[in-house]
Amino acid sequence: MSNATSHAAEGPGCAPIAFLPPRPDVLARRDEIMAALTELVSAGGVVRAPLALKPFETDAFVAYRQPPLAVVLPQTTAEVSAVLAYCHSARVPVVARGAGTSLSGGAIPQADAVVLGLSRMNRILEIDLENRTARVEAGVTNLSISEKVAAQGFFYAPDPSSQLACTIGGNIAMNSGGAHCLKYGVTTNNLLGVTLVLIDGTVVTLGGKHLDAGGYDLLGLVCGAEGQLGVVTEAVVRLIARPEGARPVLFGFDSSEEAGACVADIIAAGIIPVAIEFMDRPAIAICEAFAKAGYPLDVAALLIVEVEGAEAEMAAMLAEIVTIARRHGVRTVRESQSATEAALIWKGRKSAFGATGRIADYICMDGTVPLSQLPYVLKRTGEICAGFGLEVANVFHAGDGNMHPLILFNANDPAEAAKAEAAGNEILKLCVEAGGCLTGEHGVGLEKRDLMRFQYSEAELAQQMAVRAAFDPLWLLNPSKVFPLEGRPA
Amino acid sequence: MQTFFTPAQRADPALAESEAILRRCVHCGFCTATCPTYVTLGNELDSPRGRIYLIKDMLENDRPATAEVVTHLDRCLSCLACTTTCPSGVDYMHLIDHARMHVEKTYARPLPDRAIRALLARILPYPARFRLALSLARIGRPLAPLFERIAPLRPLAAMLRLAPKGRPAAAPSDVSAKPLASSAAGSKRAIPYGNSTPASLSAAGAEAAPPARRVAILRGCAQRVLDPGIDAAARRLLSRLGIALVDVPGEGCCGALVHHMGREEEALGFARRNVDLWTARIAAGGLDAILVTTSGCGTTLKDYGHMLKRDPAYAEKAARVSALARDITEYLAECDLPALPARGLTVAYHAACSLQHWQKVTLAPKRLLAAAGFSVREPAEGHLCCGSAGTYNILQPEISAALQARKVSNIEATRADLVCAGNIGCLTQIGAATSLPVVHTVELLDWAYGGPVPARLAASARFAAAE
Ligand SMILES: Cc1cc2nc3c(=O)[nH]c(=O)nc-3n(C[C@H](O)[C@H](O)[C@H](O)COP(=O)(O)OP(=O)(O)OC[C@H]3O[C@@H](n4cnc5c(N)ncnc54)[C@H](O)[C@@H]3O)c2cc1C
Ligand code: SF4
Ligand code: SF4
Numbered sequence: 001m002s003n004a005t006s007h008a009a010e011g012p013g014c015a016p017i018a019f020l021p022p023r024p025d026v027l028a029r030r031d032e033i034m035a036a037l038t039e040l041v042s043a044g045g046v047v048r049a050p051l052a053l054k055p056f057e058t059d060a061f062v063a064y065r066q067p068p069l070a071v072v073l074p075q076t077t078a079e080v081s082a083v084l085a086y087c088h089s090a091r092v093p094v095v096a097r098g099a100g101t102s103l104s105g106g107a108i109p110q111a112d113a114v115v116l117g118l119s120r121m122n123r124i125l126e127i128d129l130e131n132r133t134a135r136v137e138a139g140v141t142n143l144s145i146s147e148k149v150a151a152q153g154f155f156y157a158p159d160p161s162s163q164l165a166c167t168i169g170g171n172i173a174m175n176s177g178g179a180h181c182l183k184y185g186v187t188t189n190n191l192l193g194v195t196l197v198l199i200d201g202t203v204v205t206l207g208g209k210h211l212d213a214g215g216y217d218l219l220g221l222v223c224g225a226e227g228q229l230g231v232v233t234e235a236v237v238r239l240i241a242r243p244e245g246a247r248p249v250l251f252g253f254d255s256s257e258e259a260g261a262c263v264a265d266i267i268a269a270g271i272i273p274v275a276i277e278f279m280d281r282p283a284i285a286i287c288e289a290f291a292k293a294g295y296p297l298d299v300a301a302l303l304i305v306e307v308e309g310a311e312a313e314m315a316a317m318l319a320e321i322v323t324i325a326r327r328h329g330v331r332t333v334r335e336s337q338s339a340t341e342a343a344l345i346w347k348g349r350k351s352a353f354g355a356t357g358r359i360a361d362y363i364c365m366d367g368t369v370p371l372s373q374l375p376y377v378l379k380r381t382g383e384i385c386a387g388f389g390l391e392v393a394n395v396f397h398a399g400d401g402n403m404h405p406l407i408l409f410n411a412n413d414p415a416e417a418a419k420a421e422a423a424g425n426e427i428l429k430l431c432v433e434a435g436g437c438l439t440g441e442h443g444v445g446l447e448k449r450d451l452m453r454f455q456y457s458e459a460e461l462a463q464q465m466a467v468r469a470a471f472d473p474l475w476l477l478n479p480s481k482v483f484p485l486e487g488r489p490a
Numbered sequence: 491m492q493t494f495f496t497p498a499q500r501a502d503p504a505l506a507e508s509e510a511i512l513r514r515c516v517h518c519g520f521c522t523a524t525c526p527t528y529v530t531l532g533n534e535l536d537s538p539r540g541r542i543y544l545i546k547d548m549l550e551n552d553r554p555a556t557a558e559v560v561t562h563l564d565r566c567l568s569c570l571a572c573t574t575t576c577p578s579g580v581d582y583m584h585l586i587d588h589a590r591m592h593v594e595k596t597y598a599r600p601l602p603d604r605a606i607r608a609l610l611a612r613i614l615p616y617p618a619r620f621r622l623a624l625s626l627a628r629i630g631r632p633l634a635p636l637f638e639r640i641a642p643l644r645p646l647a648a649m650l651r652l653a654p655k656g657r658p659a660a661a662p663s664d665v666s667a668k669p670l671a672s673s674a675a676g677s678k679r680a681i682p683y684g685n686s687t688p689a690s691l692s693a694a695g696a697e698a699a700p701p702a703r704r705v706a707i708l709r710g711c712a713q714r715v716l717d718p719g720i721d722a723a724a725r726r727l728l729s730r731l732g733i734a735l736v737d738v739p740g741e742g743c744c745g746a747l748v749h750h751m752g753r754e755e756e757a758l759g760f761a762r763r764n765v766d767l768w769t770a771r772i773a774a775g776g777l778d779a780i781l782v783t784t785s786g787c788g789t790t791l792k793d794y795g796h797m798l799k800r801d802p803a804y805a806e807k808a809a810r811v812s813a814l815a816r817d818i819t820e821y822l823a824e825c826d827l828p829a830l831p832a833r834g835l836t837v838a839y840h841a842a843c844s845l846q847h848w849q850k851v852t853l854a855p856k857r858l859l860a861a862a863g864f865s866v867r868e869p870a871e872g873h874l875c876c877g878s879a880g881t882y883n884i885l886q887p888e889i890s891a892a893l894q895a896r897k898v899s900n901i902e903a904t905r906a907d908l909v910c911a912g913n914i915g916c917l918t919q920i921g922a923a924t925s926l927p928v929v930h931t932v933e934l935l936d937w938a939y940g941g942p943v944p945a946r947l948a949a950s951a952r953f954a955a956a957e
Contacts, residue, residue: 047535049558055534055543062491062517073533100534101519120532139532141523164575165523290577354577357516361492411492412513 085201104445291348367431
């Protein structure tokens, strides 16, 4: 029947990814937990009605769904601390949530968990241009930091395609990257400090406006920890001065392999443009239909290469890149002619996943491979999908070797959904076999959890779990994620 | 997204349409970032994605709406910022329309809420009643603080506060309709010099004009009462351009006000009546366009074709009317108005949601203003609604006030001399919270091209001098 609840926690078709079984004692105390939480946060901060909990049951990894026990939306670090201290003493699991744009299911709850949403903590606290830093609450969106300082000629560099919506807290948890990270580095390279609330409610600050402190690099550890070491409530990030000029250039090729080989050669030649993004034919068609950016439609693969700096600097780098591209039979080279055109080129690229929704459902993969393997992995990806009778669109951060095959399918056809998931697993294994890894920037979350053994040895996993346990010995923070369910410490 | 509808449900065309809309949503969350209520309240349930999810669950399970769900759906402004943002092309407008009808059918609102809605639905669309209500409101204004203290009566307080303080401005008297020189030849509607027609055309005069230059202006309801000067300005300007205006007697409210309350039959009633009148008018000799100076209404007119598409007697006629509906600035942009020298006045252009997000008319108003010699400034966060949203400022006074304050502070930060917009709702909402003069785009254009100083500017010596 059409009762959606019966589908909750149920993946598409065969071998669905399992959640940790909910603790019956927690479920039984639901009313008591709600009452306690209501005391701890300001008005409107607790969502309790079962129907109202459903919209929190998933993130952008929408194939998996599980409504939480409750949702709490604190407004201050003190409230977060009180909520965590309570959940710790009451032994209730907690899943932090930013904007819920995770593509690996990082923010998907579990039946016995309280979702701790940071969306009401969305203030920019301090802009310090002298020290080139911004201090923001965790629920501030990535793009709003850049918007805030744009007039002064600054920006926050990591730019996930979801930057309009995703939060700094989520970026830190996933160590997110983006098109312009080739030159500027990912989140961890642009993060200077955090305020972190530990599971027992203790508030600690790691780092600050200064560079590198003594002792262990705990900040580095928290960045990429997928909400399992604590809840970030504030962050200090680096601001960067806008370059004199910046220009995206479109390079069209007759085959994906040639475009892939061209990327490998650019990087091998020691040239680091700001961004090298890749789109294959299906992706070009999808993005052009949405953004009307003027992408060439008659090529099999497109690279968007952005150069920046002074005019002479841009021209010099571009000339070198064109020479390399010619060696790979580049068919069209087009420089953007205006700021408007440049903006459209990036709008199309950054909307690629969403725009895919116009033609099909998709799951988005996120493997990283050594650049020399790009052509091979692209070819095999196509073959794997074809083997399952599925279409694939590729649009990704090529300069980093961070691939995002979008496997297209029909979510209302369970058999096809199962095939899509199976194809996805094959592709991720391919990335590991090719000398790469399971995730470039979307995190392990729920999606890649059961593939972790494919990449790490037992000893390596045990070491990571020991670190996790040092912060959260009871495994209350986002416990269904990252580590395979079997083989965890008792 | 995966959906869970049964074959029986899919047989219902309205449900099938909503399912198709839901299937497009990939739950990426982009839309949350530009949604005024999410930005203000920070709760997924008050975001487009959250509402889509609530609606999905309600429709899939054919569940009567619950108080909780209604709370979050009611908070939606229907501003459609989400639709502008959505890369996947999710047609949120028709989904929330469907949901509102479902709410209206399955949910019994608490008595005060029901009473206020019924009151609004019986007054606002009818100019005579609205005029009377405004006079009463002026007398009743001192009661506002009292109503403020009683939660269910807060909408009444909001209503009293919104009523303009003075009498509605009378339309400025007609100044000479001196003909305008067109700047460029070869325009779509090149203007014959010296061939202008007077503002109020006799029926015979309008019939004499070729159909390519004959238009009707939607007379509407609320705007007519609140500020008749706007249409007067539009009429003067069009006349000076040699465009003939035909009157369509009997035409009334477009239906938007009740449509957004989910009162579908009433809305369709208004729509059918107007469609009939215009169809007769078209049959009687053709119309180049039906022009709208209230962009909120323009959106509804443009949607008549969709609203009536399942009514065989009206589908085709309604589609024809929708195809003719144009915002006044859309139409003027094709008239090749001559460029004028700078006037030394800066205008903060407020993009009404109905224009920028619904009708996607974004450049025309700014270009027209610039060509007319105004220096145009665009306030930050221009995508955010001002909180007016039809009856929203009455039904949701708290959120509306927060958005109003945010909008006004962004507008004032531009340090412009005045504010202009293309929708009476925005004008009233913004005007209530700023000391800057607030006028309609077409009033400024009329002024620049030979009309009188807009009434709201006339009071200030500074603008009179700028003339
Ligand atoms: C269309 C689309 C395009 C995308 N493009 C990119 C891209 O180019 N690059 C990229 O890297 N990612 C991309 N993503 C993935 C996603 O946007 C990022 O992972 C992002 O950082 C998630 O942020 P969020 O605020 O939505 O976090 P959520 O999805 O809400 O949460 C993600 C994880 O972070 C944890 N978390 C959230 N907030 C906190 C906090 N304050 N403290 C501790 N833990 C927290 C959650 O528990 C969860 O594990 C894309 C996603 C979409 C839908
Ligand atoms: S932006 Fe569009 S596809 Fe994405 S969640 Fe919103 S409505 Fe759905
Ligand atoms: S119409 Fe406006 S208020 Fe409603 S969900 Fe969309 S963006 Fe939010």
